[in-house]
Amino acid sequence: xxxxxxxxxxxxxxxxxxxxPDAQRxxxxxxxxxxxxxxxGSWVFAAGLHPASSAxxxxxxxxxxxxxxxxxxxxxxxQMGGFWIVEAADLDAALQLAGRAAAACERPxxxxxxxx
Amino acid sequence: xxxxxxxxxxxxxxRCTATLIRVLGDIDLxxxxxxxxxxxxxxxxxxxxxxxxxxxxxxxxxxxxxxxxLRRESTRDDRHLAAHRLHTDTMDSDHNPELDRLxxxxxxxxxxxxxxxxxxxxxxxASDAQVALxxxxxxxxxxxxxxxxxxxxxxxxxxxxxxxxxxxxxxHASYRIPxxxxxxxxxxxxxxxxxLIYTEGHTATSGPALTRTxxxxxxxxxxxxxxxxxxxxxxxxxxxxxxxxxxxxxATRTDSEGRLVRLSDQDRTRWDRALIGExxxxxxxxxxxxxxxxxxIQAAIAxxxxxxxxxxxxxxxxxxxxxxxxxxxxxxxxxxxxxxVAVAEAHGPDPGLAALAEVDPASxxxxxxxxxxRADLLARAGRHDExxxxxxxAIELTTNQVExxxxxxxxxxx
Numbered sequence: 387x388x389x390x391x392x393x394x395x396x397x398x399x400x401x402x403x404x405x406x407p408d409a410q411r412x413x414x415x416x417x418x419x420x421x422x423x424x425x426x427g428s429w430v431f432a433a434g435l436h437p438a439s440s441a442x443x444x445x446x447x448x449x450x451x452x453x454x455x456x457x458x459x460x461x462x463x464x465q466m467g468g469f470w471i472v473e474a475a476d477l478d479a480a481l482q483l484a485g486r487a488a489a490a491c492e493r494p495x496x497x498x499x500x501x502x
Numbered sequence: 503x504x505x506x507x508x509x510x511x512x513x514x515x516x517r518c519t520a521t522l523i524r525v526l527g528d529i530d531l532x533x534x535x536x537x538x539x540x541x542x543x544x545x546x547x548x549x550x551x552x553x554x555x556x557x558x559x560x561x562x563x564x565x566x567x568x569x570x571x572l573r574r575e576s577t578r579d580d581r582h583l584a585a586h587r588l589h590t591d592t593m594d595s596d597h598n599p600e601l602d603r604l605x606x607x608x609x610x611x612x613x614x615x616x617x618x619x620x621x622x623x624x625x626x627x628a629s630d631a632q633v634a635l636x637x638x639x640x641x642x643x644x645x646x647x648x649x650x651x652x653x654x655x656x657x658x659x660x661x662x663x664x665x666x667x668x669x670x671x672x673x674h675a676s677y678r679i680p681x682x683x684x685x686x687x688x689x690x691x692x693x694x695x696x697x698l699i700y701t702e703g704h705t706a707t708s709g710p711a712l713t714r715t716x717x718x719x720x721x722x723x724x725x726x727x728x729x730x731x732x733x734x735x736x737x738x739x740x741x742x743x744x745x746x747x748x749x750x751x752x753a754t755r756t757d758s759e760g761r762l763v764r765l766s767d768q769d770r771t772r773w774d775r776a777l778i779g780e781x782x783x784x785x786x787x788x789x790x791x792x793x794x795x796x797x798x799i800q801a802a803i804a805x806x807x808x809x810x811x812x813x814x815x816x817x818x819x820x821x822x823x824x825x826x827x828x829x830x831x832x833x834x835x836x837x838x839x840x841x842x843v844a845v846a847e848a849h850g851p852d853p854g855l856a857a858l859a860e861v862d863p864a865s866x867x868x869x870x871x872x873x874x875x876r877a878d879l880l881a882r883a884g885r886h887d888e889x890x891x892x893x894x895x896a897i898e899l900t901t902n903q904v905e906x907x908x909x910x911x912x913x914x915x916x
Binding site for chain 2: 388390464468475477478480499501
């Protein structure tokens with residue numbers, strides 16, 4: 387069955403803070419959505435990420451060496467804050483899951499088909 | 503292409519492509535097969551005559567050619583799969599095993615066109631991509647023709663079409679008619695895309711001529727197809743009625759020198775009575791269902807205009823009531839602007855300007871019709887200096903030459 391990446395987009399400077407009522411509500415909604423994905427067999431994997439400021443970009447520099455830079459690859463105002471990989475029968479079924487994901491985390495969700 | 507073949511192509515290409523996409527499970531393969539079948543027709547029909555069921559002939563020939571090609575080229579996995587499907591005849595649960603019988607083509611094809619319409623106007627595609635795909639796959643226009651109609655380079659249009667087809671393919675879009683529960687969300691972009699094709703034909707975004715009749719004709723053809731396939735959807739019928747009741751004025755919208763003629767100055771005796779009659783009947787039929795929608799109300803407004811033998815006898819109170827209803831469904835600045843114009847006609851320029859003042863100017867700063875309408879109302883209210891400024895802004899925003907000349911004339915008449 388086709389797989390799709392559902393990525394969640396945040397402002398680059400978001401903080402992980404689960405103490406606010408908003409964050410608690412969103413976490414509960416996402417938890418319920420995850421359980422539903424697992425029950426329906428659509429679940430493949432999901433994860434929330436630490437803020438983009440914690441990222442390191444690594445490049446292979448030939449001859450086996452690597453170079454590293456501090457921070458995310460794309461210097462944009464919005465960064466990926468988490469993602470799901472889901473299985474769905476077709477585009478419409480996947481879009482329906484994406485819509486529920488966006489409602490659960492209360493943020494925009496980008497959907498892309500997994501190649502292969 | 504001979505005239506007979508050209509006519510069959512216009513009428514059947516979209517239907518044949520729609521069926522072949524389902525049978526072959528691949529848009530590009532279907533397009534190539536249909537093109538090949540028409541090439542064979544161009545060779546054979548002049549000597550052997552046009553077959554009794556030209557569409558069935560094209561579909562069968564295209565299918566057979568596609569099978570031959572798949573056999574020859576079955577190197578790629580998906581082509582293997584497609585060839586396998588064709589041989590085993592088991593591709594979809596809704597596959598019709600009677601497909602081989604020509605008599606059944608009409609039935610099968612009708613549904614396929616609807617599937618293709620929903621695929622082309624999938625909400626995951628941008629509206630320009632939806633329009634391009636509809637014109638290419640359902641109306642059978644070449645990429646060059648579509649590019650010319652929308653005044654973009656052919657390479658740009660080709661890329662837009664390729665990208666849209668690839669997106670649908672990569673995302674595993676299904677070739678199916680939406681379920682009743684999905685229909686409200688899925689039907690709206692289909693209707694919007696067809697109406698966009700119509701309006702582009704009605705007032706071309708730019709260029710020397712005011713209208714592009716070919717695009718309007720294609721939109722009306724698509725609207726008729728939709729209304730045939732979904733006669734119980736009042737908005738589908740409303741869209742067709744709106745297009746017919748707008749189209750009825752086409753001959754009178756420009757004068758002998760190609761200049762724009764306003765609704766109030768048009769020669770109403772030259773409005774197309776047949777289109778008005780058909781439009782009226784459709785408006786009545788859909789309004790009886792009592793599920794008013796965007797296109798039905800706009801069609802009803804066009805019907806009120808068409809009813810008036812002279813501009814002075816226009817029932818503006820009725821038009822204003824319809825705009826009030828429209829504004830409830832779509833409370834946007836464009837509807838508010840049209841409503842304000844109706845207020846001015848019903849109650850005079852000053853109440854019209856007051857209604858216009860409720861529109862947030864920032865939201866319509868780049869909207870040419872706002873400045874043109876405001877200029878006209880200001881002129882009628884005797885506020886000539888302000889009218890001049892508004893005309894200047896409208897002229898600045900006008901890309902269609904005919905419309906521009908009209909506004910420059912109005913400006914100098916002040």
